[in-house]
Structures are given as structure tokens and as C-alpha cells.
Amino acid sequence: xxxxxxxxxxxxxxxxxxxxxxxxGARAFSVCNxxxxxxxxxxxxxxxxxxxxxxxxFIQEGDPAEHFFNVTAGTAKLYKLLPDGRRQITGFxxxxxxxxxxxxxxxxxxAEAMTATRLCRFPRKKLEALLxxxxxxxxxxxxxxxxxxAAAQDQMVLLGRKSARERVxxxxxxxxxxxxRRGQPDNPVAVPMTRNDIAxxxxxxVETVSRTMxxxxxxxxxxxxxxxxxxxxxxxxxxxxxxxx
Amino acid sequence: xxxxxxxxxxxxxxxxxxxxxxxxGARAFSVCNxxxxxxxxxxxxxxxxxxxxxxxxFIQEGDPAEHFFNVTAGTAKLYKLLPDGRRQITGFxxxxxxxxxxxxxxxxxxAEAMTATRLCRFPRKKLEALLxxxxxxxxxxxxxxxxxxAAAQDQMVLLGRKSARERVxxxxxxxxxxxxRRGQPDNPVAVPMTRNDIAxxxxxxVETVSRTMxxxxxxxxxxxxxxxxxxxxxxxxxxxxxxxx
DNA sequence: CGGTCCTTTGACACAGGTCAAGTAATGTGG
DNA sequence: CCACATTACTTGACCTGTGTCAAAGGACCG
Numbered sequence: 001x002x003x004x005x006x007x008x009x010x011x012x013x014x015x016x017x018x019x020x021x022x023x024x025g026a027r028a029f030s031v032c033n034x035x036x037x038x039x040x041x042x043x044x045x046x047x048x049x050x051x052x053x054x055x056x057x058f059i060q061e062g063d064p065a066e067h068f069f070n071v072t073a074g075t076a077k078l079y080k081l082l083p084d085g086r087r088q089i090t091g092f093x094x095x096x097x098x099x100x101x102x103x104x105x106x107x108x109x110x111a112e113a114m115t116a117t118r119l120c121r122f123p124r125k126k127l128e129a130l131l132x133x134x135x136x137x138x139x140x141x142x143x144x145x146x147x148x149x150a151a152a153q154d155q156m157v158l159l160g161r162k163s164a165r166e167r168v169x170x171x172x173x174x175x176x177x178x179x180x181r182r183g184q185p186d187n188p189v190a191v192p193m194t195r196n197d198i199a200x201x202x203x204x205x206v207e208t209v210s211r212t213m214x215x216x217x218x219x220x221x222x223x224x225x226x227x228x229x230x231x232x233x234x235x236x237x238x239x240x241x242x243x244x245x
Numbered sequence: 246x247x248x249x250x251x252x253x254x255x256x257x258x259x260x261x262x263x264x265x266x267x268x269x270g271a272r273a274f275s276v277c278n279x280x281x282x283x284x285x286x287x288x289x290x291x292x293x294x295x296x297x298x299x300x301x302x303f304i305q306e307g308d309p310a311e312h313f314f315n316v317t318a319g320t321a322k323l324y325k326l327l328p329d330g331r332r333q334i335t336g337f338x339x340x341x342x343x344x345x346x347x348x349x350x351x352x353x354x355x356a357e358a359m360t361a362t363r364l365c366r367f368p369r370k371k372l373e374a375l376l377x378x379x380x381x382x383x384x385x386x387x388x389x390x391x392x393x394x395a396a397a398q399d400q401m402v403l404l405g406r407k408s409a410r411e412r413v414x415x416x417x418x419x420x421x422x423x424x425x426r427r428g429q430p431d432n433p434v435a436v437p438m439t440r441n442d443i444a445x446x447x448x449x450x451v452e453t454v455s456r457t458m459x460x461x462x463x464x465x466x467x468x469x470x471x472x473x474x475x476x477x478x479x480x481x482x483x484x485x486x487x488x489x490x
Numbered sequence: 491c492g493g494t495c496c497t498t499t500g501a502c503a504c505a506g507g508t509c510a511a512g513t514a515a516t517g518t519g520g
Numbered sequence: 521c522c523a524c525a526t527t528a529c530t531t532g533a534c535c536t537g538t539g540t541c542a543a544a545g546g547a548c549c550g
Contacts, residue, residue: 080402082488088402103391108398131387135380138387142376145390146348152397153353157325157333159404160448164506195529203405208506210530227515227529243327409538440497450539455498472497472547 047122052076052113059099059111067121068100074117075192078109079200089201091151092193094182100124101145114192159203162243167202168212170242172222172230188223188231292367297321297358304344304356312366313345319362320437323354324445334446336396337438339427345369346390359437404448407488412447413457415487417467417475433468433476 052058052074059069061080076093090109093099102108131138158167172189179186193201199209216222221238223231232238297303297319304314306325321338335354338344347353376383403412417434424431438446444454461467466483468476477483 080398082402082406084488086406088405090398090401101391101394103388103395108395131384132380135377135383138380138383139376142383142387142390143348145387145394146346149346149390149394149397150348150353152394152401153325153335156335156397156400156404157327159401160333160445161327161331194527200405205507206529207508207531211506214530243329439495451497452499452540453538456538459498 046126047120050119050121052117052119054113054115054117057110057112058119059107059109061107061110063107065100065102065105065107065124068124068127069098069111069122070120071095071097071099072118072120075114076111076117077114077193077197077201078111080109087200088203089197090155091148092197092201094178096182098144101141101148114197164202164204164208164212165215166241166243167204168198168209168216169221169238171198171202172232173235173238173242176232187235188225188229191228191230291371292365295364295366297362297364299358299360299362302355302357303364304352304354306352306355308352310345310347310350310352310369313369313372314343314356314367315365316340316342316344317363317365320359321356321362322359322438322442322446323356325354332445333448334442335400336393337442337446339423341427343389346386346393359442409447409449409453409457410460411486411488412449413443413454413461414466414483416443416447417477418480418483418487421477432480433470433474436473436475 049072050058050069058076071093073095076099077089078091078093078099079087079089081087092114093111099111100107131141158170162170172191175191176186176189179189184190191198195206195209195213198204199206202209204212213222213224217224221232221234221241223233225231294317295303295314303321316338318340321344322334323336323338323344324332324334326332337359338356344356345352376386403415407415417436420436421431421434424434429435436443440451440454440458443449444451447454449457458467458469462469466477466479466486468478470476
């Protein structure tokens with residue numbers, strides 16, 4: 001982490017069509033505050049803006065979960081490791097996403113910035129203390145958690161029952177759908193992660209991801225503008241392949 | 246659903262070391278009420294006990310999520326289907342578990358009773374209306390959702406990165422761990438689900454599950470008391486194989 | 491006691507993993 | 521601005537873990 005500056009607080013908002021810290025300099029995609037100014041000030045006293053360089057792991061699985069974060073800029077990945085080093089990426093974070101919810105006092109996963117990332121950081125202790133007094137805030141958290149849960153269940157279907165082809169197509173559609181919600185170009189869609197990250201997210205190997213992409217390209221279902229930019233040429237056909245996303 | 250009787254309400258408690266409906270006749274594993282008697286009465290007016298026969302699907306994915314449920318007896322499975330019928334079981338429910346949290350107004354999965362099951366049913370609308378007034382209740386819900394989320398992430402690692410052998414062993418250890426938390430015998434551990442259900446939970450086929458079990462048996466790592474009862478003979482060796490559960 | 495469902499086991503096939511090599515893109519220091 | 525290293529991506533050849541298909545034995549039930 002390269003910079004830490006005092007900032008006004010995180011504003012919890014509905015997932016995805018998310019607002020971000022009011023004063024971190026990040027634009028808010030939808031401003032739908034759940035707490036009023038007075039409470040904002042109480043939160044703001046303890047919040048901080050944190051800048052993270054690409055490749056930096058700013059959360060370690062198993063560490064005490066001292067902070068709650070809101071991504072205000074950049075992209076990050078969440079992952080878990082097996083003892084022998086196998087990795088499963090459990091999610092990608094974009095501006096507006098949060099992390100740090102945990103039922104015990106430890107982080108359940110590691111988090112690493114993929115691009116230069118700005119985070120609004122807030123002590124979990126304080127947040128929890130405020131939950132009693134700010135039911136709206138808690139409802140928002142509950143809503144976000146429910147949303148995450150639904151996404152996790154979809155991912156279980158993908159990992160447990162879909163073929164490599166179906167996984168890759170589902171992934172591209174997910175990315176595109178997320179871009180829409182964030183008000184970013186959805187077709188061609190930006191693919192900021194490496195093939196390796198995609199593989200670890202989809203439960204495949206780099207080689208299989210790469211092969212599948214070229215196969216899709218050959219069949220004119222997608223078009224690789226460049227490495228990190230994919231046009232979905234035949235969305236309906238792709239949706240058919242994905243099997244329900 | 247074969248029976249519906251007026252019951253006193255669901256009591257939301259910490260996941261797993263869970264209490265259940267106070268008056269459904271189910272014993273409470275830990276009585277740690279989060280709401281007082283007056284509020285209980287308000288909840289109770291709308292709650293109901295529902296009995297469900299084995300094999301009955303009492304929640305359909307995509308249906309309007311009108312109720313929130315608390316399992317008070319029996320076992321159930323949650324699953325999602327792909328259009329062509331492939332199935333992924335996303336979780337098993339035991340007494341004390343809940344279901345019905347959803348961020349939109351639809352159920353995200355189907356639920357089917359595996360054994361005779363009793364549920365405490367509560368209208369979601371009313372529950373949501375009460376959240377403002379009962380922050381403790383909401384905190385409990387948030388805690389349960391966070392716990393579910395952590396479990397879902399573990400399951401992603403299993404589905405994305407573990408071998409068949411590792412999956413089966415992880416599953417048996419999970420079952421055993423859950424039994425401990427519910428105060429039930431954990432070794433030998435009850436395995437109430439069919440091989441097919443296990444397969445659909447682990448992202449495998451019945452045949453692979455069956456073969457893997459006999460392989461573990463041959464290697465004296467487990468012992469099949471009968472079809473639905475497994476002794477974990479060498480727990481430490483099994484933990485080693487599972488890779489962190 | 492015949493039917494249904496669950497489980498196990500065997501023989502074989504194939505999707506995706508592994509290993510290896512080559513190419514392209516990016517950065518670094520001289 | 522150019523050697524050179526490094527990292528990401530692609531492609532090919534081959535291998536293997538798990539799926540598929542088939543069959544048979546057992547448990548349960550009306």
C-alpha cells in the first residue's frame with residue numbers, strides 16, 4: 001500500500017449499481033445513501049483511503065479481519081489456496097464492490113490488486129458497533145451478502161456441472177453483465193485479468209482457457225480485439241451455450 | 246406438505262449451534278434468543294409449522310420468495326438445475342438451518358426434503374418489516390449469511406480444485422464436523438443422503454463417488470457400518486487428504 | 491414376489507490436464 | 521534505441537482421471 005489519506009467514509013450501497021466513498025474522489029454510480037450526514041461524519045473519522053499497486057496482496061487469508069473495504073477504483077481478485085499451492089479465485093472486485101464481511105474474526109480469503117486500486121478502508125470494530133444504531137446500514141450489508149451468496153451458488157453450478165466451453169462463455173457473459181451494471185462498455189468487454197486468473201476462477205488450466213477462447217474465436221462467436229478486450233459477436237448463441245446466465 | 250399448524254415463531258440463532266422454533270417441539274441446541282417475548286408474539290402470529298414428506302420439493306427455484314424457513318427436524322437439500330437437467334446441490338440443511346434469504350424477490354434454488362422434515366415457516370414480508378425494529382434479529386441474519394458465504398467459498402475450492410478423492414474425504418469430514426456442532430454422533434457419522442445426492446453436491450458422478458468410497462474403505466481410512474453410516478477410522482490421515490477442512 | 495430404486499463394479503472413451511516449445515508483448519539497463 | 525530478460529499467451533502431442541455405458545446384486549415395498 002503506497003498511500004493512506006484520511007477520507008470521508010464508505011457509503012454502503014446496493015451491490016453493483018454501487019456508490020463508492022463520497023470523498024475518495026471516485027465517482028458514485030448511483031448515489032443512494034443509506035445514512036445521513038451526521039452519521040457519515042462519525043464513520044468518516046475512522047475511514048481511510050488506501051492505494052494499492054498491482055500485484056500487491058493487501059489481505060491475507062487467516063489474518064485477523066480488522067478492516068472492511070470498499071473498492072473505489074481499480075480491480076482486485078479474491079482467492080483461497082490449498083496447502084500445495086493450488087489456487088481457487090472466488091471472485092473479482094470492481095469499483096463499488098466491498099470485502100471484509102466475515103462471520104468470525106478472520107479473513108476467509110486473500111485479496112490482491114490486479115490493477116492500481118483505491119480502497120476506502122474502515123475498522124470492522126467500529127462498523128459493527130454502529131450496526132445497532134444504523135439498521136439501514138445493516139440492511140444494506142445484508143442485501144449485499146445475500147447477493148454475494150446467490151453469485152456463489154451460481155459459481156458452484158459452473159464449477160460442479162459445466163464444461164470448459166460453458167464456463168468460459170458464462171464468464172464472458174458475467175463480465176459483460178457486470179460492465180453494464182457499472183455503466184461501462186459491455187461489448188466489446190474489458191477483460192482485465194490474465195488467462196491464469198481466469199483459469200483459477202473457472203477451475204480450469206491456462207491452456208484450456210486459451211484453447212477454448214481460440215475455439216470460440218474460430219467459430220465466430222467472439223472476436224479478440226486484443227488480449228484484454230473481447231467482442232461478443234453472437235450474444236444469443238453465447239447465452240445458449242452458457243446455459244442460463 | 247402434509248401438515249400446517251400455528252406455531253410460535255422462529256428464533257433466529259447463530260448458525261449451526263442453532264436453536265429452532267421454541268414451540269415446534271424441536272429441542273433447542275442452544276437457547277440464545279435474540280428477541281424478547283413481546284416481539285416473539287408479534288412474530289408468532291404469522292409463523293407456522295409445516296411438515297414435509299421425503300422427496301417433496303417444497304421450494305422451487307424462480308418462484309416468488311414468499312417465505313423464510315427454519316428447519317426444526319429432518320434433512321433437506323438445496324439445488325439448482327441447468328436447462329438440460331444437470332443438477333448441482335448447493336447445500337444440505339439440518340435442524341437449525343434456515344433458508345429463504347434472497348436479495349431479489351425470487352428463490353435462487355429449489356429445496357427438497359430428504360427425510361421427513363419439519364419447518365417453521367414465516368412470511369418474508371413481515372420479517373423484513375420487522376428488521377428495522379429488531380436490529381438484533383438482523384445482525385443474526387447477517388451473521389448467518391456471512392457464515393453461508395464462507396461455506397460457499399470453501400465449496401468453490403472443492404469444486405474447482407480438488408480431486409475426487411479429496412472431495413469425498415472433505416465431504417465426510419464436513420458431515421462429521423456438522424454433527425459435532427449439532428451435538429450428534431460424529432464418528433461413525435450419519436450420511437443421510439444418497440450417493441447420487443453426494444455426487445451432485447461434489448460435482449462428480451455416482452459411480453465415482455461409489456468407487457472412491459470403496460477405495461477409501463480398502464485402504465482402511467473409513468469403514469462402512471452400513472450404507473448410511475460411516476466410521477472415519479483415521480481422522481488425521483483423512484484431514485491430510487482433504488487438504489484443509 | 492415382482493418392481494423399483496440404490497449401490498457397486500467393470501470396460502471403455504474422452505475432456506481436460508500435463509509437459510514442452512514457440513511467439514508475442516513489455517520492461518530494463520546500457 | 522537496442523540487447524536481453526521476463527512474463528503472458530498460444531499451440532501441439534500425449535496422458536490420465538473421471539465420465540459413460542452396461543450389468544448385476546441388494547434393500548425395500550406394495
